Amino acid sequence: MRSLTWKGVVFMSLNLHFWFLSGWQPTKGVPVPHGVMASMLLARRLACSFQHSFRLLVPGSRHISQAAAKVDVEFDYDGPLMKTEVPGPRSRELMKQLNIIQNAEAVHFFCNYEESRGNYLVDVDGNRMLDLYSQISSVPIGYSHPALLKLIQQPQNATTFVNRPALGILPPENFVDKLQESLLSVAPKGMSQLITMACGSCSNENAFKTIFMWYRSKERGQTGFSQEELETCMINQAPGCPDYSILSFMGAFHGRTMGCLATTHSKAIHKIDIPSFDWPIAPFPRLSYPLEEFEKENQQEEARCLEEHGCAFLVDEVQTGGGCTGKFWAHEHWGLDDPADVMTFSKKMMTGGFFHKEEFRPNAPYRIFNTWLGDPSKNLLLAEVINVIKREDLLNNAAHAGKALLTGLLDLQVLLPCPALPQPHPPWLPRACRTTLELFSMVLLVQQFGTGYAVSSLRGFAHAVSSAGNASPSLHPIPTPVPELLVLIFLILRHGLAMLAKLVLNSWPQAILPPQPPKVLGSTCWPWLSYLSIYLSIYLSF
Structure with a gap:
């Protein structure tokens, strides 16, 4: 039999894979706990505080183009907003209705695309999530981009x-x-x-x-x-x-x-x-x-x-x-x-x-x-x-954001080593990740403990994600992330990795676990003060 060799990009897949485990899940009708919301607000506050300094410190790098900044005020939301568990009650009801017509077991939740904008996907229960899934990596420049809305409204x-x-x-x-x-x-x-x-x-x-x-x-x-x-x-x-x-x-x-x-x-x-x-x-x-x-x-x-x-x-x-x-x-x-x-x-x-x-x-x-x-x-x-x-220089933006993302992952590898697993390929950052491409970093983490739990946990913390193969959650960011979004990603990611260490890998040394959250902000507050260095490294590498 003749062999017609075909070589695809086999998956160099431009997906970011990671694990996230958390003990907290939002419940029906209960908003995001104060500690979690405080952490989300912290990410936004850090972004606003450092944006001017960042431009002064790194004049050669690009935060976001003037054209993009002009649109961003009306185009994107300030941050996530969680009102129910995911999927919420309205999504679950619609799933039941759809399942009568077809097998709907793959449906994650139903969406409100009228309210979804930029990097944020809103579901029918009003939950606003930072979308790191991008409709299976098919959203090019975010939801309801003003330029595209203007285009379809033109009579010609x-x-x-x-x-x-x-x-x-x-x-x-x-x-x-x-x-x-x-x-x-x-x-x-x-x-x-x-x-x-x-x-x-x-x-x-x-x-x-x-x-x-x-x-x-x-x-x-x-x-x-x-x-x-x-x-x-x-x-x-x-x-x-x-x-x-x-x-x-x-x-x-x-x-x-x-x-x-x-x-x-x-x-x-x-x-x-x-x-x-x-x-x-x-x-x-x-x-x-x-x-x-x-x-x-x-x-x-x-x-x-x-x-x-x-x-x-x-x-x-x-x-x-x-x-x-x-x-x-x-x-x-x-x-x-x-x-x-x-x-x-x-x-x-x-x-x-x-x-x-x-x-x-x-x-x-x-x-x-x-x-x-x-x-x-x-x-x-x-x-x-x-x-x-081209106008908003998004290729250059993706390159800078990818370097920042990889820097953050490398920092996590140092902060959360895994001595219990084989070297030199720690699960937090396999060798392949060191040659990964920009935003599509790939981190294959411990896969034996249930990807579904990791995915549901991320959704509960205002991230829209899905799984990739049997290995891990899959992230497909659009090429427009700015530093505050990367900070928000890592705020959740680092806490999740620490929780994984605590809940699953009992052989890990206690020293790598984050400190207990301050009581004043609630029992679920993330220990954000100890994470400030990773945020700064993200900004300085962006």
């Missing part, structure tokens, strides 16, 4: 939102212009061809097909399809349906359609009972020497192997594209002149699709095709999203 755009054309055969007059303004303005290096799709899975599926057709075309040469090929493909037999395969990696997630599911190996529940292709699976390379010291050599070797075997190189940027890594595409961090042959995208890009090199262009119409092939209204929105990213 009304027909674009009302009429959805079959773009493959009846595109609108301005279709090419809008592609130039949106997707093609951020096209990856060496890829001039573009096909739009609806979602990440169909983007990957059609990228697979494009690569298969390219590979078969190389084998066939200049001749057309044979009669035997035309006949056998109709009954799913060779040579019309050649016996090619895609090499995927353990732990990868690339979608839930049939082809994508064959390359997905993250959770059994995704795949159980579904027939699959007999395609090879490999463990993702785990080199023993420091990757950061041999990065160039590793990249050259991978490129040499792919060229030697004549395979295509597909990069899956469905979850990593859009700016949260400090570059628009994560693979730009590789610094290669010829990074890939095909690259898929979706989520933060508002629409799905893939870029590819000229030689991968289909040689006949209808070979890569579906009814809609994307949505012109999404291209319109994406063009404005890209304008906002």
